[in-house]
Amino acid sequence: MSQDAGDTGLRCPTFPFPLGQVATTANASVRLRTEEVLTALRRHASGDWGELCPEDTLANDSALREGGRVLSAYGEGRQRFWIITEADRSRTTVLLAEDS
Secondary structure, eight states: OOEEEEEOOOOOTTSOOOOOEEEEOHHHHHHSOHHHHHHHHHHHHTTOOBSOOHHHHHHHHHHHHHTOOEEEEESOGGGOEEEEEOTTSSEEEEEEGGGO
């Protein structure tokens, strides 16, 4: 992971959870537009998980109550990317599928 934006402090008043330090993989930082990533981070922090299957959506909802890892997915095709917040909310990573 190459880029580290620091603690963004992004929270939504109706569904708050901290993102912690936000990092973007080198591949994602080259291929994704900054505005697209910032919009997705806001959605992620507000509980809008993007394009997930129902099981992953339920897992995220449970993770918020019980302190687990949170995953969101946005974009399409080669521009599809994930945002993952660690269970302890210390770090959030933006990555492309091939970065995993």
